[in-house]
Amino acid sequence: MPKFNKITIIGVGLIGGSIGLAIKKKHLAKEVVGVFRRASTLKKALRYKAVDKGTMSIEDGVRGADIIILATPVSLIPVVARNVIRRAGKGAIIIDVGSTKQWIVDKIEGMLKRRRSSVFFVGSHPMAGSEHASVEFARSDLLKSSPCIVTKTAKTNMEALSKIVGFWKALGAKVGVMTPTAHDRSVSAISHLPHIVAFSLAGATPVQELKYAAEGFKDTTRIALSDPNLWADIFASNKREIAKAGRAFEKYYKKIIKAIVKGRYLELVKLLEKARKNRSLFKYVGV
Amino acid sequence: MPKFNKITIIGVGLIGGSIGLAIKKKHLAKEVVGVFRRASTLKKALRYKAVDKGTMSIEDGVRGADIIILATPVSLIPVVARNVIRRAGKGAIIIDVGSTKQWIVDKIEGMLKRRRSSVFFVGSHPMAGSEHASVEFARSDLLKSSPCIVTKTAKTNMEALSKIVGFWKALGAKVGVMTPTAHDRSVSAISHLPHIVAFSLAGATPVQELKYAAEGFKDTTRIALSDPNLWADIFASNKREIAKAGRAFEKYYKKIIKAIVKGRYLELVKLLEKARKNRSLFKYVGV
Numbered sequence: 001m002p003k004f005n006k007i008t009i010i011g012v013g014l015i016g017g018s019i020g021l022a023i024k025k026k027h028l029a030k031e032v033v034g035v036f037r038r039a040s041t042l043k044k045a046l047r048y049k050a051v052d053k054g055t056m057s058i059e060d061g062v063r064g065a066d067i068i069i070l071a072t073p074v075s076l077i078p079v080v081a082r083n084v085i086r087r088a089g090k091g092a093i094i095i096d097v098g099s100t101k102q103w104i105v106d107k108i109e110g111m112l113k114r115r116r117s118s119v120f121f122v123g124s125h126p127m128a129g130s131e132h133a134s135v136e137f138a139r140s141d142l143l144k145s146s147p148c149i150v151t152k153t154a155k156t157n158m159e160a161l162s163k164i165v166g167f168w169k170a171l172g173a174k175v176g177v178m179t180p181t182a183h184d185r186s187v188s189a190i191s192h193l194p195h196i197v198a199f200s201l202a203g204a205t206p207v208q209e210l211k212y213a214a215e216g217f218k219d220t221t222r223i224a225l226s227d228p229n230l231w232a233d234i235f236a237s238n239k240r241e242i243a244k245a246g247r248a249f250e251k252y253y254k255k256i257i258k259a260i261v262k263g264r265y266l267e268l269v270k271l272l273e274k275a276r277k278n279r280s281l282f283k284y285v286g287v
Numbered sequence: 288m289p290k291f292n293k294i295t296i297i298g299v300g301l302i303g304g305s306i307g308l309a310i311k312k313k314h315l316a317k318e319v320v321g322v323f324r325r326a327s328t329l330k331k332a333l334r335y336k337a338v339d340k341g342t343m344s345i346e347d348g349v350r351g352a353d354i355i356i357l358a359t360p361v362s363l364i365p366v367v368a369r370n371v372i373r374r375a376g377k378g379a380i381i382i383d384v385g386s387t388k389q390w391i392v393d394k395i396e397g398m399l400k401r402r403r404s405s406v407f408f409v410g411s412h413p414m415a416g417s418e419h420a421s422v423e424f425a426r427s428d429l430l431k432s433s434p435c436i437v438t439k440t441a442k443t444n445m446e447a448l449s450k451i452v453g454f455w456k457a458l459g460a461k462v463g464v465m466t467p468t469a470h471d472r473s474v475s476a477i478s479h480l481p482h483i484v485a486f487s488l489a490g491a492t493p494v495q496e497l498k499y500a501a502e503g504f505k506d507t508t509r510i511a512l513s514d515p516n517l518w519a520d521i522f523a524s525n526k527r528e529i530a531k532a533g534r535a536f537e538k539y540y541k542k543i544i545k546a547i548v549k550g551r552y553l554e555l556v557k558l559l560e561k562a563r564k565n566r567s568l569f570k571y572v573g574v
Contacts, residue, residue: 127501129502146501149499190492191504196543201480201484202563203561203562203565207565212414215416221481221566228563235555248491252487268519275511278490281497282504
């Protein structure tokens, strides 16, 4: 028997769509409803069977839902949350899947406090994805074995938190619980900065040289194919931590360049060895 | 009928071994001989059938060879070349597979000039590889569809050049001919700098954050698993071009960081869009 009656996904792109496919595959809910802004994406999501039903009305979508998943671009999440909170039924749990947490969690918890609501909110960040953004790239196994961070603050309802941790685990994710601040610090280093660096490498490469590029270039710059608007949004919502992570990166990079230019061979090898060791400690089991 | 009588590979690691396997698969030579410094790697290369025969003597290895391939780490190539030139038979063509060309080509052409030799040299750089360096990772198809740059200078013998271009094409590589300077400029942007950036990212990431890292981190830092000594060698032999490519990268990176920190959203999107467009122009058909 499905654990949930109705789960609603607002914004059915790569992540929202993959969550929909996974819920359906695992029979976690009797009904998965998608809420759309455009009729064309509604039709597409139904064609890919990412949701059971689609609507363009938040009111219809949210009615009777146990879990409401905000899966729009980061900058829209608080706006959508405001609409959803007003319409969500008693006991509903709202979660988001945004790539930054402090800014989003602060905003939404502020709204709930003012409303003295019986609606709950738990911030989430399933750390899966690719350089593609739309529903045709959605896969039911996208979240399998991926890390998923769930945030906990002084205002978090513990029962709701536990339900949401269970929800992500049921989809196959490896769940970690932390504060929004700790999350933002973590992703600045392991996700946001690598994206900035990949964009910088691709942006600075003279196009006439591309024809001789091979595997190394291909991998280091793959995520520079990501959606510029989505990522500008994410970067803008995590400025301070990105600036901090950026300073650590620049320092290391400058040490390497200096060791090369000054011909300090042993120092150079040490820097590369430390980097290689760090990378070898990373044991990712993705799909 | 094989085109060549004997081809000798000095240094049978990932690249040397893959070339050996490919020559054998394509029946390009009657005999492929490997020259080794250690008995243990000789045994390993024979076990993986990367060469038909192994020896620890350059003299034996080089005797009667039509093509002699220098596939040692970059810093050893000129030293090995000096030994090989002295022992190579009349008409033999020496090629190297080093990742930088100006430094190597200058050194070896200098040796040949002094010797007024009937031995020829053509610089090469098959742009294939992985983060692994040893013969057990060698594959006969490693060079297939990969770019391979062959260098041409005022001193290059045209017949030898044409034979070597044919040799790499027979192994499946997409051959480009250019000057050593143009080569070094090109690889500084598309290979050396991406390696430095990947090492810097991996080196600067706090290890406690690694457990939440996913696909983006995995790909941008894969080549930070490369051999530190091999790459310190390569970087040291291409200082000036690396410094230049580095400045272009830093400029782009700083523009992105500044746009984020100052909240210049439109400028940020433009920088990311240009980067994405550059990356989308890269059409690599590897294996």
